Amino acid sequence: MKLRSLSFLVLCGLGAICILPGAPAFARDDLGRQPHFIVGEIIHNSYDGVNDDLLTGGVGKTDLQSPIAPAFADAAHPTAAELRRRAIYNNYRALVDMTTKGGYGVLYGPNIDLNGNDTLGNGKIAGDEYLAYADKGDGHKNVTMMVQIPASFDPHNACIVTATSSGSRGVYGAIGTAGEWGLKRGCAVAYTDKGTGNGAHDLQADTVNLIDGVRQDAVSAGTLSNFTADLTPAGLAAFNAQTPNRFAFKHAHSRQNPEKDWGKDTLQAVKFAFFVLNEKFATPARPLPVRRSNTIVIASSASNGAGAAIAAAELDEEGLIDGVAVSEPQIQPKFVKKLAIQRGSNPPFTGHSKPLLDFFTLANLFQPCASLSAGVSASPWLFLLNATRAVNRCTSLEFAGLLAGDTTAAQADSALAILRESGWEPESDLLHASHYVTSATPGVTLTYANAYGRFSVAENLCGFSFGATNPAPTAILASSLARIFADGNGVPPTGGVNIINNNSIGGPLLDVLSVSPSTGQADFNVDGALCLRSLFTGIDPATGMELTGKAHKNAGKVQEGIENVLRDGDLHGKPAIIVHGRSDALIPVNFSSRPYFGLNQLAEGHRSRLRYYEVTNAQHFDTFIGIVAGYDKRFVPLHVYLIQGLNLMFDHLKNGRPLPPSQVVRTVPRGEILGFAPPITSANVPSIQANPPSGDLITFRHFTVHVPD
Secondary structure: OOOEEEEEEEEEOOOOEEEEEOOOOOHHHHHOOOOOOOEEEEEEEOOOOOOOOOOOOOOOOHHHHHOOEEEEEOOOOOOOOHHHHHHHHHHHHOOOOOOOOOOOOOEEEOOOOOOOOOOOOOOOOOOEEEEEEOOOOHHHHHHEEEEEEEOOOHHHHHHEEEEEOOOOOOOOOOHHHHHHHHHHHEEEEEEEEEOOOEEEEEEEOOOEEEOOOOOOHHHHHHOOOOOOOOOOOOHHHHHHHHOOOOOHHHHHHOOOOHHHHHHHHHHHHHHHHHHHHHHHHOOOOOOOOOOOOHHEEEEEEEOOOHHHHHHHHHOOOOOOOOOOEEOOOOOOOOOOOOOOOOOOOOOEEOOOOOOOHHHHHHHHHHHHHHHHHHHHOOOOOHHOOHHHHHHHHHHHHHHHHOOOOOHHHHHHHHHHHHHHHHOOOHHHHHHHHHHHHHHHHHHHHHHHHHHOOOOHHHOOHEEEEEEOOOOEEEOOHHHHHHOHHHHHOOOOOOEEEEEEEEEOOOOOHHHHHHHOOOOOOOOOOOOHHHHHHHHHHHHHOOOOOOOOHHHHHHHHHHHHHHOOOOOOOOOOOOEEEEEEEEEOOOOOOOOOOOHHHHOOOOOOHHOOOEEEEEEEOOOOOOHHHHOOOOOHHHHHOOHHHHHHHHHHHHHHHOOOOOOOEEEEEEEOOHHHHHHHEEOOOOOHHOOOOOOOOOOHEEEEEEEEEEEEO
């Protein structure tokens, strides 16, 4: 990596600064000094907004919409600039519906200004980009930090927006959501991959990614590696001999349980932003032009990045964050027994606040069978679910005593009922099939189980591993490996790396094709799914008894890791906005936003300034609206409401305009005309109302969150 100096400074060692001769020595406070956690070099690039830019990687609004990804001059050896461009392209497209009929280029997108008008042309944004690692200096964490400063940034009207990565994506993982909004607003955007970001260690070849995505052998990379598995040379050799052609991934195998530090990582990204802003804009007359007192800071993002923003607000003891505006947060509120959730006239629900691994291991067990229920026969992408294996999963679960029914139909109904009774809303019923066949459910379940227990890749937790398959483990294609930084999302299956069942009858095999030893059936590896469930419950599914030996120890490690990521609901009086889709089947509202809203009311009482907007006909994956048949006629883009939430929060902080009360936002699905969903209009996505009808208000009273039907 080439060292690039910041302004008139040269970075000298870990956390130190050498001032060049003749450079002015300004008085600094803690926001003007290089943060102690920034180690090594800071990479600084400027983009002219023509040939390359901050938001689109130089491709512009039109080519972002193209299904053809930016190419490499040499597919086996892409440059850092080429990888960056392709990473921006893929990460942008991963979070929003890219179809014009669905709203891209019409309601949102690089060409749409802050007032919702198509005035920004191809949407390229000039400015500066700074990239660095946050670490102690030993390379064990190497959390990627990035700050983008648009050319329109005005230090006299300073603002910073956080865009912590969604999912387990790399540092560009929220560029199309909070990143885009911040850049258009003229704010600096503080990004971080929060220690989960798509670090892929090819154990067979012993190669890793650097911070810019370029591949290098692990020994040469040393502490500059984005992620290297914690194996000794002898341990690595032994692992490769026993299980060749495997991968370790940072989120799953860093042994850091990175989620416990997501709040800290987000706060550190803000501090990094203050530092580079003051380096860029400092003058002798104004040595510290960007300060807490004259800068609006909004913590934002979607999904995991939204959970990180909320965690940062809870953790913020320095007053760095002024407000929060997030969508569909993956947030795990502590369970409070006296808290309840009541939707409409339904009985109060007390099974809320399930930790992520609880509801994901449930989904991982029951979704394949539940998807066969006659009541969800219209499920999008149901045709991709192998019916024979799904039937076998039903049979295996019934044999294990986990389902009722003597027929597949009855067992499928039983599985769907279990998911509903556990807390999924009926609006999620049709989404279970598509979430399972895209491996969203299995991949996340396995990744988080490994992360919470801080398991080594060498432990092959529950008999799983990661690697390329054909369908047995095989060497990954050189071209796939070279671009994994740009194409991968950090949670296999991704970028040519799949989930493998090491314990399949006949030898290791692609997980979805494998045969379970306990049943002798191709049942989507029920043994592995039951093992993952037992890590949360601590119960042996075969005997119903408490786990013993190593299994008991592993479950204890997982439970400890989960305890470290639970949130307490105290935002310290900060104004905050959460928008969440009622139909969300990945992060259901009953486990996340609804109970967090209630927990916040208990923690802050009358001090609470949290607003919760629950959006009907919205779910977790906006990008599926444009690519999964059936989503388009049923669901509206939640991203529209993240934009509204950010606008509301900025106006509140800048101008003092009151935030609308918590409410249900009632959208209108596009439906279909002659078998096709018509183009979306503003009528499909009505605005959050300043004065909603009383029947739409979300309230809290008598320890209960009341959500209108």
